[in-house]
Amino acid sequence: MRAMSPPVGLPVLAESDLVRQVARRLTDAIVHGRLAPGAKVAEAAVARELGISRAPVREAARLLESQGLLKASPRRGFFVRELSAQEVDELYDLRLCVERHAAVEAARRLTPAARDGLRRQLDLMRDLARRDDPAAIVEADYQFHRLICEAAGNGRLLRLFDGLASELRIVIGLIGRLYDDPGEIARTHEPVLEAIEAGHPERIVAHVDHHLGVARREVVRLVQSLAPNP
Amino acid sequence: MRAMSPPVGLPVLAESDLVRQVARRLTDAIVHGRLAPGAKVAEAAVARELGISRAPVREAARLLESQGLLKASPRRGFFVRELSAQEVDELYDLRLCVERHAAVEAARRLTPAARDGLRRQLDLMRDLARRDDPAAIVEADYQFHRLICEAAGNGRLLRLFDGLASELRIVIGLIGRLYDDPGEIARTHEPVLEAIEAGHPERIVAHVDHHLGVARREVVRLVQSLAPNP
DNA sequence: CAAGCTGAAAGTGTCGACAATCGACGCCTA
DNA sequence: TAGGCGTCGATTGTCGACACTTTCAGCTTG
Known part of the structure; x- marks a missing residue:
């Protein structure tokens, strides 16, 4: 049930409530400019980096979308919101x-x-x-x-x-x-x-x-x- | 500058996005009272009823949660929001x-x-x-x-x-x-x-x-x- | 008879897999 | 050389599976 593959780099997240944690990390990355407006947020990449599967990442992305931080483009993925x-x-x-x-x-x-x-x-x-x-x-x-x-x-x-x-x-x-x-x-x-x-x-x-x-x-x-x- | 092919390509193909559809159905059920405040929204049941898997249902539920229509209770599921x-x-x-x-x-x-x-x-x-x-x-x-x-x-x-x-x-x-x-x-x-x-x-x-x-x-x-x- | 315990059933959190689709690259055609 | 077309890899949308939790009915016990 835990991610078995040994992911290098980032600390593996604690169990349960992965969605909130992922959402927090993404939010943090956005407001601190590590993810620039317009940048693509690839679920697979995020999941790999955090050592988890794509499902929690997707849900977190939806959350941020509803908060206006991300923009979902069907079949193309999530992108950091660009504000005119x-x-x-x-x-x-x-x-x-x-x-x-x-x-x-x-x-x-x-x-x-x-x-x-x-x-x-x-x-x-x-x-x-x-x-x-x-x-x-x-x-x-x-x-x-x-x-x-x-x-x-x-x-x-x-x-x-x-x-x-x-x-x-x-x-x-x-x-x-x-x-x-x-x-x-x-x-x-x-x-x-x-x-x-x-x-x-x-x-x-x-x-x-x-x-x-x-x-x-x-x-x-x-x-x-x-x-x-x- | 490139000239875009059809200046007005109105009918964007039906987004096969199950998430939106599920969200719409749940919203409808809630505002029309078919799902009463406090009622449990079991993902498995909804997925069965709609003939789809749980993943889109979960994402739709997160969406409605962020809109305040549902309330997530970790490890217990989603419930229709009760308003005091x-x-x-x-x-x-x-x-x-x-x-x-x-x-x-x-x-x-x-x-x-x-x-x-x-x-x-x-x-x-x-x-x-x-x-x-x-x-x-x-x-x-x-x-x-x-x-x-x-x-x-x-x-x-x-x-x-x-x-x-x-x-x-x-x-x-x-x-x-x-x-x-x-x-x-x-x-x-x-x-x-x-x-x-x-x-x-x-x-x-x-x-x-x-x-x-x-x-x-x-x-x-x-x-x-x-x-x-x- | 109420309260607590036990075990099974149901449901959630997460995962890996697979088909459909998108974007890019290179090839072919004028 | 410019532009269109087909193919390939990468990514998304969705699915079914599995372990752990919670719930609840039935049983035991004080």
Whole structure:
């Protein structure tokens, strides 16, 4: 039942729940850019590399397809999703929609613990900005937004945010350095948190809009510069 | 540049993709109540019934799991998702968030064609209300909201709406008769469309809020009355 | 009579195999 | 030399098989 052939290289996966593990590994490879957009994900190759059979790989691929990380082309296989500038724009449109709501809700039911978590995350970002570690900053940025969604107290909203964010990571992981001035991130996040703490819905929406608007323009522009062909 | 042979080769050959077909059948069975919430979906049984092997069934089940229609329990199989009143509430929260945005965007870029489509859909609902066909009314209701999301011109938003709606269908299909007064549906939709045509964001949001708020309370109440036991 | 144990049946997780299909390469034809 | 056609290898879609788990009915026991 276990793979008998001695596969070289990668550690053989533990049994059961292979699907989730494969999905995690593939996701990781995609958001970290080891699998570039458009790259083919051959089931046989993945299976060989992990020392398992193709069945779990196929199921994991379906999972990632439904999350928008892979694209299935019948009879041809799975490919890492390619995001056009317009699709990135659409994604940010939804993020705006979702995060406005999340921030307002988070303000309505802000617990001291959630507030502290957000403050700590902001401090962390300021710290990372000083050290100039682009990857860590992007991660911390993501976590800050995620904490807001978490504080909104709607589990499904959080899942939705994760889905949008993971799709965006396809391109963001590629970009590497998202902002020219790392310190800018902390500065644009701060008013968002302040507005949440103050609890003024209009100010919250305004600041979220501004912050995401800046990020959106940046990412869209970078995506366009990456793929300038029609 | 090469000249592609047939400029319009519309009929893509029937994808021999069993997975999609199985997914469609299972989805159908769930939203039409033939598979009740909590029911076990045994792959072997489904495969036997359809005369195919288990592999495509498993993949289809994963697909539906990611859509929230099924729930996977490791080593035990797949079960039709059970929605608590709170989860339904959360779903409506997201619908509110998404449909507000969709309606405002739809108003911003309303084409005559989209406007006509919405008007026709409203007429259809009025018609169905007179005939008192609950299932058809629910379907027409769904289509009206979907048209608004379509008019918003964001493909991903539409997919998101479809996801939320299909989850809600688990319970709505169960309820059967959603409103006591069928004519009420048309009446609560009308101001939404009018606000969209008028193009006043605040009025749009207000009417969407009101309409969905009514529906939400109704569905949540019915779900609670259906499953008040632990 | 209820509770716990036992064993078999059913079902899942995974595997290797096989036919159908796709893409690429090279050959033939103008 | 450019373009179309057939063949070959590689990959996908699907299948049946097997070991391990879970479930459940029937039996034993307190």
